[in-house]
Amino acid sequence: xxxxxxxYHRPSDIAAALSILTEYGDDARVIAGGHSLVPMMKLRMAxxxxxxDLQDIGTLRGIDVGADRIRIGAMTTQHDLINHDALTNxxxxxxETALQIADPQVRYMGTIGGNVANGDPGNDMPALxxxxxxxxxxxxxxxxxxxxxxxxYFAAYATDREDxxxxxxxxxxxPMPGFAYEKQKRKIGDxxxxxxxxxxxxxxxxCTGASIAMTNLSDTPVFAEDAAAxxxxxxxxxxxxxxAIEAMQQAIDPSEDNRGPVPFKRxxxxxxxxxxxxxxxxxx
Amino acid sequence: MKKTPIELNVNxxxxxxxxxxxxxxxxxxxxxxxxxxxxxxxxxxxxxACTVExxxxxxxxxxxxxxxxxxxxxxxxxxxxxxxxxxVLQTSFREHHGLQCGYCTPGMITRAHRLLQENxxxxxxxxxxxxxxxxxxCTGYQNIVKSVLAAAEELNTQKEAAQA
Ligand SMILES: Cc1cc2nc3c(=O)[nH]c(=O)nc-3n(C[C@H](O)[C@H](O)[C@H](O)COP(=O)(O)OP(=O)(O)OC[C@H]3O[C@@H](n4cnc5c(N)ncnc54)[C@H](O)[C@@H]3O)c2cc1C
Ligand code: FES
Ligand code: FES
Numbered sequence: 001x002x003x004x005x006x007x008y009h010r011p012s013d014i015a016a017a018l019s020i021l022t023e024y025g026d027d028a029r030v031i032a033g034g035h036s037l038v039p040m041m042k043l044r045m046a047x048x049x050x051x052x053d054l055q056d057i058g059t060l061r062g063i064d065v066g067a068d069r070i071r072i073g074a075m076t077t078q079h080d081l082i083n084h085d086a087l088t089n090x091x092x093x094x095x096e097t098a099l100q101i102a103d104p105q106v107r108y109m110g111t112i113g114g115n116v117a118n119g120d121p122g123n124d125m126p127a128l129x130x131x132x133x134x135x136x137x138x139x140x141x142x143x144x145x146x147x148x149x150x151x152x153y154f155a156a157y158a159t160d161r162e163d164x165x166x167x168x169x170x171x172x173x174x175p176m177p178g179f180a181y182e183k184q185k186r187k188i189g190d191x192x193x194x195x196x197x198x199x200x201x202x203x204x205x206x207c208t209g210a211s212i213a214m215t216n217l218s219d220t221p222v223f224a225e226d227a228a229a230x231x232x233x234x235x236x237x238x239x240x241x242x243x244a245i246e247a248m249q250q251a252i253d254p255s256e257d258n259r260g261p262v263p264f265k266r267x268x269x270x271x272x273x274x275x276x277x278x279x280x281x282x283x284x
Numbered sequence: 285m286k287k288t289p290i291e292l293n294v295n296x297x298x299x300x301x302x303x304x305x306x307x308x309x310x311x312x313x314x315x316x317x318x319x320x321x322x323x324x325x326x327x328x329x330x331x332x333a334c335t336v337e338x339x340x341x342x343x344x345x346x347x348x349x350x351x352x353x354x355x356x357x358x359x360x361x362x363x364x365x366x367x368x369x370x371x372v373l374q375t376s377f378r379e380h381h382g383l384q385c386g387y388c389t390p391g392m393i394t395r396a397h398r399l400l401q402e403n404x405x406x407x408x409x410x411x412x413x414x415x416x417x418x419x420x421x422c423t424g425y426q427n428i429v430k431s432v433l434a435a436a437e438e439l440n441t442q443k444e445a446a447q448a
Contacts, residue, residue: 001327001328002306002308003306004306005304005305005306006305006306007305008305008349008351010351031352034347034348034349034352035329035347038329038347038348038349039328039329039347041306042308042327042328051305053351053352055352079341102417103332103416103417104342104395104399104413104414104415104416104417105332105335105342105343105344105395105417106329106344106417108341108342108343109341109343109347109348188416189330189416189417
């Protein structure tokens with residue numbers, strides 16, 4: 001499989017990358033780890049006359065666990081996320097999720113920025129970012145702006161990012177203590193049939209806060225606000241979990257594909273959410 | 285599209301090759317540098333037969349353009365053995381029947397090599413999880429896992445002996 005011909009650019013700072021993006025407009029695209037983009041180019045589902053490699057831009061890499069907020073550079077790989085102790089202490093859900101993405105080789109290359117910017121509903125990080133209420137930093141010719149992960153996704157491969165903008169970092173507050181990312185897949189390395197990201201906090205036997213988002217059950221990640229709200233104030237018993245699952249079912253819109261028909265996907269969505277809530281609650 | 289010269293550091297040697305930007309690293313390695321250890325299994329980023337090491341990372345070389353690897357240190361399975369002896373992983377695969385047809389083996393061994401650098405004392409589960417990006421159609425994996433575990437032990441014994 002040979003992709004269409006293209007010109008390769010390897011700028012060493014953001015300004016240079018932006019000027020190439022501006023110069024070639026629609027004909028240019030950035031490449032991070034390339035593990036979504038290169039397969040698409042090989043299948044000729046993506047044609048990119050000008051490919052801009054971000055690997056030399058050091059400022060896009062790195063993890064900063066601050067007192068209030070955690071910031072992760074867009075070019076940080078999934079492998080780096082998994083092996084960063086301070087990040088795992090502060091937000092263990094990142095490691096748990098990253099370990100369920102693809103396989104070791106893909107995780108050495110795939111970046112968090114590429115995973116959230118890609119816009120494929122099968123990607124795992126977008127739902128987690130919505131669950132964490134993360135903020136995305138975008139830089140374009142007119143400067144920097146921020147977008148909430150919960151407002152970023154419009155449809156499959158359609159996001160709020162303009163073609164001439166680069167995602168530079170993601171940032172979120174230290175999360176609630178109870179966490180789980182539960183993913184059902186056909187085999188190791190596969191995209192989710194359904195997955196659930198859950199964060200919970202408790203005070204004794206009462207749930208005092210919750211956040212829920214779902215992967216690959218619509219053409220965007222699904223932030224299930226009502227489902228989380230049904231848990232708050234309860235003891236997260238089986239009735240409360242059933243109510244949360246019911247509310248989640250209202251929010252998702254799965255379609256039939258090679259991972260199964262719609263009723264099956266709805267069933268699996270319920271199973272993963274139940275497991276995620278139970279695990280998150282037991283860790284809260 | 286015109287070809288540009290790039291430098292690749294492969295198995296300790298710097299080699300200059302002429303590539304089109306769209307040339308995948310696996311093709312540069314096999315066809316220009318005649319390193320036919322890395323294999324093309326699936327061409328779709330799934331099987332891991334094309335795995336090589338790039339700057340301390342296991343990478344599927346069918347999912348990377350050669351230009352992206354310019355300037356990086358690349359190790360293929362050919363770079364693991366010394367001129368007079370096979371690498372411990374290679375002898376271990378031979379002894380423990382870690383291969384049948386051998387198609388997946390260069391990828392398995394290259395990946396296992398990196399895994400043992402990062403985790404010199406893996407459990408069986410660590411090995412299985414660590415090799416999850418490499419598919420084998422013959423062995424059923426049991427003997428591959430055995431080979432890697434035995435190689436880990438042997439490498440640790442050699443390390444201790446060297447320190448003694
Ligand atoms: C076999 C296989 C299995 C996989 N399984 C999973 C899985 O289970 N779950 C999962 O989530 N993912 C999976 N992936 C995808 C993998 O995680 C990708 O690496 C990831 O989705 C994209 O990250 P990347 O750095 O490789 O991005 P790239 O492929 O380089 O880019 C993806 C897209 O995002 C854009 N982009 C990248 N970075 C930026 C940026 N900083 N600013 C603006 N735009 C940007 C690119 O232009 C491109 O359109 C799998 C991939 C493979 C090959
Ligand atoms: S040939 Fe590269 S992963 Fe199969
Ligand atoms: S030994 Fe034949 S594919 Fe693994």
